[in-house]
Amino acid sequence: MRINLPVSITLGIITEIAYTLLIMLAAFVICLALTWTL
Amino acid sequence: MILKPRLQDLKIIGFYLGKIILGLALTMTIPIIIGLIAGEVNPALDFIIGLVVSVILGYSLTILCYTEKDMSWMQGMIVVSLSWIIAMLLAAIPMYLSWHWKSYLDACFDAMSGLATTGLVLVQNLDHISYAHNFWRHFIMFIGGQGIVIVALSFFVKGLSGAFRMYVGEGRDEKILPNVIHTARFIWMVSITYLILGTLALGFVGIWEGMKPVNAFFHGACNFMAAFDTGGFTPQSQNILYYHSLLYEIVTVSIMILGALNFRLHYQVWTGNRKEIIKNIETVTLFTTIMVTFCIVATGLTQVGIYPNALALFRKGFYQLISGHTGTGFQTLYDQQFFTDWNHLAVVGVIIAMGLGGAVCSTTGAIKMLRIGVIFTALCEDIKRIIMPEKAIVVKKFHHIKEVFLEDKLARSALMITLCYIVLYFLGAVAGSLYGYPFLQSLFESTSAAANVGLSCGVTGVNMPDGLKLVYIFQMWAGRLEFLSIFTLIGFFYAAIKGRK
Numbered sequence: 361m362r363i364n365l366p367v368s369i370t371l372g373i374i375t376e377i378a379y380t381l382l383i384m385l386a387a388f389v390i391c392l393a394l395t396w397t398l
Numbered sequence: 399m400i401l402k403p404r405l406q407d408l409k410i411i412g413f414y415l416g417k418i419i420l421g422l423a424l425t426m427t428i429p430i431i432i433g434l435i436a437g438e439v440n441p442a443l444d445f446i447i448g449l450v451v452s453v454i455l456g457y458s459l460t461i462l463c464y465t466e467k468d469m470s471w472m473q474g475m476i477v478v479s480l481s482w483i484i485a486m487l488l489a490a491i492p493m494y495l496s497w498h499w500k501s502y503l504d505a506c507f508d509a510m511s512g513l514a515t516t517g518l519v520l521v522q523n524l525d526h527i528s529y530a531h532n533f534w535r536h537f538i539m540f541i542g543g544q545g546i547v548i549v550a551l552s553f554f555v556k557g558l559s560g561a562f563r564m565y566v567g568e569g570r571d572e573k574i575l576p577n578v579i580h581t582a583r584f585i586w587m588v589s590i591t592y593l594i595l596g597t598l599a600l601g602f603v604g605i606w607e608g609m610k611p612v613n614a615f616f617h618g619a620c621n622f623m624a625a626f627d628t629g630g631f632t633p634q635s636q637n638i639l640y641y642h643s644l645l646y647e648i649v650t651v652s653i654m655i656l657g658a659l660n661f662r663l664h665y666q667v668w669t670g671n672r673k674e675i676i677k678n679i680e681t682v683t684l685f686t687t688i689m690v691t692f693c694i695v696a697t698g699l700t701q702v703g704i705y706p707n708a709l710a711l712f713r714k715g716f717y718q719l720i721s722g723h724t725g726t727g728f729q730t731l732y733d734q735q736f737f738t739d740w741n742h743l744a745v746v747g748v749i750i751a752m753g754l755g756g757a758v759c760s761t762t763g764a765i766k767m768l769r770i771g772v773i774f775t776a777l778c779e780d781i782k783r784i785i786m787p788e789k790a791i792v793v794k795k796f797h798h799i800k801e802v803f804l805e806d807k808l809a810r811s812a813l814m815i816t817l818c819y820i821v822l823y824f825l826g827a828v829a830g831s832l833y834g835y836p837f838l839q840s841l842f843e844s845t846s847a848a849a850n851v852g853l854s855c856g857v858t859g860v861n862m863p864d865g866l867k868l869v870y871i872f873q874m875w876a877g878r879l880e881f882l883s884i885f886t887l888i889g890f891f892y893a894a895i896k897g898r899k
Contacts, residue, residue, distance in 0.1 A: 369591070372668035379675050380655040383685060384648065387692050387716045391708035394700045 402897035403890060409463040410473050411480070416459025418481045422488060423452035425541060429492070433530030441528035444495035452488045475886035482875055486510040489538050496531050498522055500860050503867055508535070510871045513542035514878035515761055517630020517727030517852020518870065520860050524635040529616065535631050536620040542878070543627025543657070543761035544585060588664045589626065592656060596622035599649050607643045625653035627761045630727025630852030637729045638717075647713060650728060651720050658684065658724040658756025660768075666799060679771040679796045680757040687770065688723055691751040695719050698744030715744070718853065723751040725762040727852020736855040737839060745855075749842055752851045753823060763850025763877045765819050769812035771796060776809035818881045822848045822873060829869045830857060848873040
């Protein structure tokens with residue numbers, strides 16, 4: 361199967377950025393949880 | 399029986415060392431151009447002097463040691479370990495000539511800090527340094543993050559079968575593509591693509607925050623190089639605190655995490671295998687260790703009660719944590735605040751995060767996620783073996799691009815390197831304590847240097863004893879090259895003295 365490289369790279373970059381945002385979101389949830397509970 | 403190195407060994411080492419030095423010399427042309435465009439004649443002259451010295455040294459070595467023979471493993475490792483030392487000495491020349499460094503040793507410290515993507519600084523009056531020198535500080539970080547040998551492999555050392563030996567010697571043992579030259583070029587492709595995107599993103603955020611366009615994009619390019627290559631230098635002395643911008647912090651966090659990912663993973667995700675990012679042992683381990691260490695830091699900070707709301711906790715606590723974990727070293731705190739405002743629990747959380755690092759075959763230093771993942775999987779396997787019936791066969795696998803069987807030698811190798819790093823962290827801490835610094839502060843700074851992080855709690859400074867500067871230079875060098883080439887170099891010197899003819 362041939363890959364459309366520009367599309368594949370764009371989707372790859374979006375996936376990687378989504379992973380970084382997921383980490384930030386999870387960390388922010390920890391911040392919210394701790395500031396509410398402690 | 400150890401054999402004394404022959405003249406032929408020295409010639410091969412000298413020849414390839416010369417080629418790498420010529421590669422480095424060529425990189426000095428960029429700050430010369432920037433200096434001339436910005437009308438900075440004297441700074442441009444500093445780089446011309448550095449360039450001339452490098453070209454003379456490089457050409458002399460390639461002519462005097464000319465050979466057509468390929469490298470052995472031992473020679474490749476020695477070329478790598480020596481090339482980082484020589485690169486530091488040469489990169490420091492234009493820096494020292496600028497008079498922004500108190501001594502040549504201080505310039506060497508910052509050059510090694512840049513090349514090894516650490517980020518500890520001894521530069522003085524940074525806010526008034528020339529564009530050319532400021533760019534050079536960040537550019538050597540970019541070169542070092544890619545790997546000095548990668549730079550040479552990509553452009554100057556074509557068609558070498560010994561290239562892979564140098565590539566491994568630089569602490570990268572994963573080939574992305576079958577050909578190591580193509581691997582080097584793919585690494586450049588990822589970095590340049592993100593360089594363009596990251597510079598634009600940071601540039602526009604800078605303009606949004608009120609910076610002048612030229613400055614915003616200059617800062618954007620410099621900060622991108624420092625973040626993606628997990629270096630930690632910034633164009634201003636106040637580090638990222640200078641920008642006072644939540645958006646700037648979010649963009650730099652994203653870039654730091656992207657820099658901490660394996661280039662092999664980038665290849666998989668960019669060529670359509672996008673699910674790899676949620677299956678790979680490194681990304682799973684990275685996510686887990688970030689969350690665990692952040693829980694430690696956040697609990698410590700909540701106990702102190704210094705950051706009353708979630709956003710402040712995120713901007714101060716999480717930012718330093720992710721900066722330490724990815725090995726970048728960007729700070730939104732002043733150095734001393736780690737010990738004046740934070741409690742020991744939060745500081746210990748950051749030290750653990752710094753010691754762990756990012757993915758293998760990325761720009762980060764430290765123990766790295768693959769090793770942590772392998773050690774944890776091996777531990778689970780051993781516990782299972784104890785719990786399950788004696789006759790049960792436990793076959794353990796982990797996912798890293800493909801399913802990999804966990805063999806004993808893999809776990810042993812991961813444990814050995816981990817042990818080496820822990821010893822290196824503690825040796826630096828003991829050295830700091832011997833110079834009179836409190837142990838926890840010494841351990842913080844030592845881990846930061848050896849894991850190529852760059853967060854500082856205030857130990858690193860121009861008034862630091864010269865002996866400690868040398869200790870940190872050694873730690874940055876050894877931590878970046880992951881010991882193998884350093885041990886080979888020590889063995890080579892031992893053989894030169896004690897070996898038989």
